[in-house]
Amino acid sequence: MRLSSCLALAAVLALAGTAAPLARPITLPPPRAAGDFVLVMHGGAGSYTDASPERLEPARAALTQALEAGRDILARGGSSLDAVEAAQRIMEDSGAFDAGRGAYYTREGVPEMDAAIMDGRTLAAGAVASVQHIAHPISLARMVMERTKHVLLVGAGAEEFARSQGVALVSPYYFFNERRWKSFQERQAAEEKPKASAMPAGEIYGTTGALALDKAGNLAAATTTGGTTYKMPGRVGDSPLIGAGTYANNESCAVSGTGVGEYFIRNVVAADICARVKYLHQPLEQAADDVVMKELVEQHGDGGVIALDRAGHVATPFNTHGMMHGVVRADGKITIETFKP
Amino acid sequence: MRLSSCLALAAVLALAGTAAPLARPITLPPPRAAGDFVLVMHGGAGSYTDASPERLEPARAALTQALEAGRDILARGGSSLDAVEAAQRIMEDSGAFDAGRGAYYTREGVPEMDAAIMDGRTLAAGAVASVQHIAHPISLARMVMERTKHVLLVGAGAEEFARSQGVALVSPYYFFNERRWKSFQERQAAEEKPKASAMPAGEIYGTTGALALDKAGNLAAATTTGGTTYKMPGRVGDSPLIGAGTYANNESCAVSGTGVGEYFIRNVVAADICARVKYLHQPLEQAADDVVMKELVEQHGDGGVIALDRAGHVATPFNTHGMMHGVVRADGKITIETFKP
Numbered sequence: 001m002r003l004s005s006c007l008a009l010a011a012v013l014a015l016a017g018t019a020a021p022l023a024r025p026i027t028l029p030p031p032r033a034a035g036d037f038v039l040v041m042h043g044g045a046g047s048y049t050d051a052s053p054e055r056l057e058p059a060r061a062a063l064t065q066a067l068e069a070g071r072d073i074l075a076r077g078g079s080s081l082d083a084v085e086a087a088q089r090i091m092e093d094s095g096a097f098d099a100g101r102g103a104y105y106t107r108e109g110v111p112e113m114d115a116a117i118m119d120g121r122t123l124a125a126g127a128v129a130s131v132q133h134i135a136h137p138i139s140l141a142r143m144v145m146e147r148t149k150h151v152l153l154v155g156a157g158a159e160e161f162a163r164s165q166g167v168a169l170v171s172p173y174y175f176f177n178e179r180r181w182k183s184f185q186e187r188q189a190a191e192e193k194p195k196a197s198a199m200p201a202g203e204i205y206g207t208t209g210a211l212a213l214d215k216a217g218n219l220a221a222a223t224t225t226g227g228t229t230y231k232m233p234g235r236v237g238d239s240p241l242i243g244a245g246t247y248a249n250n251e252s253c254a255v256s257g258t259g260v261g262e263y264f265i266r267n268v269v270a271a272d273i274c275a276r277v278k279y280l281h282q283p284l285e286q287a288a289d290d291v292v293m294k295e296l297v298e299q300h301g302d303g304g305v306i307a308l309d310r311a312g313h314v315a316t317p318f319n320t321h322g323m324m325h326g327v328v329r330a331d332g333k334i335t336i337e338t339f340k341p
Numbered sequence: 342m343r344l345s346s347c348l349a350l351a352a353v354l355a356l357a358g359t360a361a362p363l364a365r366p367i368t369l370p371p372p373r374a375a376g377d378f379v380l381v382m383h384g385g386a387g388s389y390t391d392a393s394p395e396r397l398e399p400a401r402a403a404l405t406q407a408l409e410a411g412r413d414i415l416a417r418g419g420s421s422l423d424a425v426e427a428a429q430r431i432m433e434d435s436g437a438f439d440a441g442r443g444a445y446y447t448r449e450g451v452p453e454m455d456a457a458i459m460d461g462r463t464l465a466a467g468a469v470a471s472v473q474h475i476a477h478p479i480s481l482a483r484m485v486m487e488r489t490k491h492v493l494l495v496g497a498g499a500e501e502f503a504r505s506q507g508v509a510l511v512s513p514y515y516f517f518n519e520r521r522w523k524s525f526q527e528r529q530a531a532e533e534k535p536k537a538s539a540m541p542a543g544e545i546y547g548t549t550g551a552l553a554l555d556k557a558g559n560l561a562a563a564t565t566t567g568g569t570t571y572k573m574p575g576r577v578g579d580s581p582l583i584g585a586g587t588y589a590n591n592e593s594c595a596v597s598g599t600g601v602g603e604y605f606i607r608n609v610v611a612a613d614i615c616a617r618v619k620y621l622h623q624p625l626e627q628a629a630d631d632v633v634m635k636e637l638v639e640q641h642g643d644g645g646v647i648a649l650d651r652a653g654h655v656a657t658p659f660n661t662h663g664m665m666h667g668v669v670r671a672d673g674k675i676t677i678e679t680f681k682p
Contacts, residue, residue: 112498118607123607123608123640124607125606125607129495129577130495130496130498148573149603150573150576150603151602151603151606151607152576152577152578152582152606153573153575153576153577154470154471154495154496154575154577155471155495155496155497155575156496156574156575157453157471157573157574157575157576158575160574160575161573161575232489232491232494232498232502233497233498233501234494234495234496234497234498234499234501234502235491235493235494235498236470236493236494236495237493241493241582241583241584241585242582242585242606242607242609243582243584243585243606243609243612244582244583244584247609261492262490262491262492265466265492265493265583265584266459266464266465266466266492266583267464268583268584268588268609268612271584271609271612271613271616272612272616275612275613275616275620276620279616279617279620279621280620299464
């Protein structure tokens with residue numbers, strides 16, 4: 001760890017101050033009835049064949065709680081940014097998803113987590129990657145967005161920034177999770193055998209994502225993940241990369257992805273869906289479908305996305321066996337699905 | 342440093358083997374006369390007002406040498422990937438740009454470097470970020486692309502991967518550069534004064550980029566950088582982020598950016614230029630101009646790009662005072678410009 005940095009950082013942050021003002025607040029009129037709002041979330045695409053009720057129920061319960069928390073913020077006129085952050089914090093706390101207390105462990109037996117948040121009104125964005133001691137990576141991503149001039153901070157530097165902002169660094173035991181520990185040990189044992197299968201059957205990319213449209217008509221997106229189980233230390237997937245796994249732009253749409261991140265990076269998936277909406281004037285559902293069910297499928301890129309536009313349209317395509325996802329609107333009713341109808 | 346990792350990594354790499362095959366080789370016919378090729382490079386946008394001949398001449402000489410090296414590879418039928426990597430290695434070695442031996446130092450007084458490379462034929466991509474002991478980040482990025490299933494490795498994990506591949510980790514003194522050391526000391530002194538200017542006048546974002554179109558009609562892109570002077574440790578800019586500062590796709594175009602990376606990330610600049618070409622059928626020059634001279638200017642996002650398509654069109658818009666850039670085609674003649682005509 002770099003010892004000299006905290007003081008220097010604190011001094012410089014005082015000068016750097018808040019983020020540079022973005023000269024691009026997009027103020028299109030809200031194209032919906034006043035008072036409408038939408039929150040869409042996912043809890044990861046993948047193979048749910050091995051998923052027992054004992055495993056799925058806590059995930060459904062956590063997703064419900066997260067949707068309720070975000071819904072309540074949106075219902076009282078709160079911002080889409082506040083809603084997606086609050087909802088994601090609950091997912092990170094739950095231990096039921098590959099984020100926060102449920103994050104997979106790397107080959108070194110500890111979590112390395114990534115998160116990103118983006119404001120569709122201003123294009124302001126913040127992200128962190130490869131952090132090991134942060135209880136709520138999504139909130140640290142928001143601090144990067146609001147308290148620095150930067151978008152992405154990684155590793156020890158991101159944790160030094162956290163400390164300078166009064167965020168406590170937590171012990172690895174904070175992230176102890178019996179299922180993840182068992183999965184790590186099984187994978188470690190398998191790796192020691194020659195010709196071990198590289199990918200266990202029934203893996204769920206339990207990344208979590210949230211998109212919101214608030215009463216003012218502004219979109220926001222947030223994604224938080226622990227990456228893949230037994231991943232190489234330092235590997236960063238699509239979640240914290242703006243345009244790959246996370247994107248929000250009032251002019252087009254908001255997207256959060258889940259799946260094999262590398263394919264989402266190479267295809268700049270989130271930005272591509274929104275580019276099709278903006279430039280080809282495709283309906284959101286077609287744009288999301290064309291990317292996830294055609295482009296990604298051609299490349300064997302497993303995964304899915306949730307997408308949301310300013311008219312309140314929602315798309316949830318996935319090319320995997322399942323993707324747990326939920327939606328709530330102004331009527332307050334929560335709908336959660338994991339498989340295609 | 343993580344001590345346990347190297348053995349585990351080596352074992353796992355043996356299993357992980359080479360990158361997953363990408364089921365997407367794009368085999369459009371080359372739309373140019375057989376035997377044509379193009380190499381375009383930049384050495385950073387910024388304010389060249391303070392740039393003396395003693396400073397600019399070594400940069401021009403290095404850029405010339407890099408263009409020659411890439412040209413020679415392309416002329417004998419080599420791939421665009423080989424050409425951009427070879428050219429960028431010369432830029433990294435030169436000490437005249439913000440990359441490799443010329444990388445700026447962070448607040449901790451050491452370089453933290455980023456690089457990315459992308460193959461427009463397959464969309465294969467590799468990148469590294471926040472590496473401190475790598476002489477040629479661009480070659481490590483290519484190893485990530487070709488020898489792992491991943492796209493982006495950061496920090497200590499990326500360096501462990503380098504070591505597992507037989508890449509020597511170099512001392513910080515390898516990156517000693519009198520000008521960067523002086524710039525670091527001046528900035529450090531300024532930061533200690535209250536109300537110091539956050540950004541010195543005349544700063545050049547000396548990121549370097551290379552794009553090539555080879556005789557087979559395939560595009561490739563590469564970008565390598567040391568980021569900004571006195572940056573926060575762990576800060577990652579647009580250069581290693583696919584779609585932000587680096588992108589190549591035979592179906593649309595190749596782009597490498599230079600400037601204030603955060604604006605390039607939020608606007609997913611490289612992918613957006615190519616999306617305009619692909620979806621709006623805009624000429625390359627118009628697409629690049631609209632993004633750099635309109636979208637970025639509106640947001641006060643300083644910088645520029647080089648862009649190249651499969652027809653051999655080149656665009657080099659920049660909204661800063663200057664951007665050193667050069668082009669060479671099959672006639673072998675090298676042209677280098679820094680300012681607008």
